[in-house]
Amino acid sequence: MTAGAQPALYAVVGNPVGHSLSPRIHASFAKQTGQALSYEAIELPLDGFVNGIRDLQQRGFAGVNVTVPFKREAWQLCDSLSHRAELAGAVNTLSFNLDGSIGGDNTDGIGLVRDLVDNLEVEINGRQLLVLGAGGAVRGVLGPLLDRSPARLILANRTAQKAEQLADDFSRYGTIGALPFDALAGQSFDLIINGTAAGLNNEIPPIPGSIVGANTACYDMMYDLSAPTAFVAWAQDQGAARAVDGLGMLVEQAAEAFSIWRGVGPDTLHVITALRNG
Ligand code: ATR
Numbered sequence: 659m660t661a662g663a664q665p666a667l668y669a670v671v672g673n674p675v676g677h678s679l680s681p682r683i684h685a686s687f688a689k690q691t692g693q694a695l696s697y698e699a700i701e702l703p704l705d706g707f708v709n710g711i712r713d714l715q716q717r718g719f720a721g722v723n724v725t726v727p728f729k730r731e732a733w734q735l736c737d738s739l740s741h742r743a744e745l746a747g748a749v750n751t752l753s754f755n756l757d758g759s760i761g762g763d764n765t766d767g768i769g770l771v772r773d774l775v776d777n778l779e780v781e782i783n784g785r786q787l788l789v790l791g792a793g794g795a796v797r798g799v800l801g802p803l804l805d806r807s808p809a810r811l812i813l814a815n816r817t818a819q820k821a822e823q824l825a826d827d828f829s830r831y832g833t834i835g836a837l838p839f840d841a842l843a844g845q846s847f848d849l850i851i852n853g854t855a856a857g858l859n860n861e862i863p864p865i866p867g868s869i870v871g872a873n874t875a876c877y878d879m880m881y882d883l884s885a886p887t888a889f890v891a892w893a894q895d896q897g898a899a900r901a902v903d904g905l906g907m908l909v910e911q912a913a914e915a916f917s918i919w920r921g922v923g924p925d926t927l928h929v930i931t932a933l934r935n936g
Contacts, residue, residue: 665694675699683912702728708731722752724751730747735762736762771806773907774877777906786810790865791815824836851876860888
């Protein structure tokens with residue numbers, strides 16, 4: 659840092675956002691890469707997203723991450739979008755440009771893929787994937803998952819039509835289809851990703867345990883630092899080869915945002931380990 663230089667200002671906005679790990683993650687990236695920046699968590703009123711963002715722009719912020727429930731509104735607000743954000747229909751990374759325009763990106767999908775492929779060494783290319791859920795979180799990761807050319811990606815969702823619609827929307831990007839939960843018995847998958855919100859109520863989607871084989875990896879896009887998530891615990895009970903929660907995805911999506919803003923990619927593994935160890 660040059661003596662006297664003002665740190666660049668960043669934040670994560672959401673509602674609620676008080677328990678966000680993002681300030682800790684970005685502080686760690688900044689220290690590691692010698693970047694002068696501040697990063698705080700800011701709760702915006704549910705009906706005050708656009709005003710809140712304009713206010714941060716005026717106060718000289720350089721960019722913000724956007725979390726629940728504002729990712730869709732952020733997508734609508736942007737003046738320009740990356741291709742992956744356009745496909746995702748949601749934005750989690752805003753860059754405030756000097757000309758007053760706002761650029762939007764979505765780093766969730768690449769965060770998931772990097773955690774799977776680079777950190778956990780779970781192969782996607784040529785493999786059979788099952789993705790549970792068909793809401794915003796799943797839409798956000800389908801593009802980057804299909805980019806890795808799985809042999810087949812099946813979507814299963816409580817409301818079957820939503821899975822069918824989503825599979826249709828992404829059919830030009832890879833081999834993707836939809837099945838109802840009760841049609842999964844007898845199928846086998848190399849990787850099962852839980853992208854439903856069922857874990858918020860400590861529930862798991864109603865999928866047959868028989869689809870988890872001894873070589874199946876299970877990944878929950880949610881994370882919990884204090885205990886295995888409901889889906890991870892269920893996968894362990896079924897004898898899954900791996901059962902991992904989404905802490906690594908959180909850190910990897912943050913690293914991609916950091917790299918967009920600062921032009922330097924931080925090391926993520928020791929940040930994941932530090933968070934996991936408290
Ligand atoms: P998000 O942004 O987290 O994806 P969302 O768009 O509201 O939130 O989507 C929530 C997803 O979790 C949906 O796929 C939802 O299934 P429906 O489309 O049938 O509503 C799924 N979901 C939520 N609670 C669930 C539960 N208890 N069991 C199974 N699926 C659940």
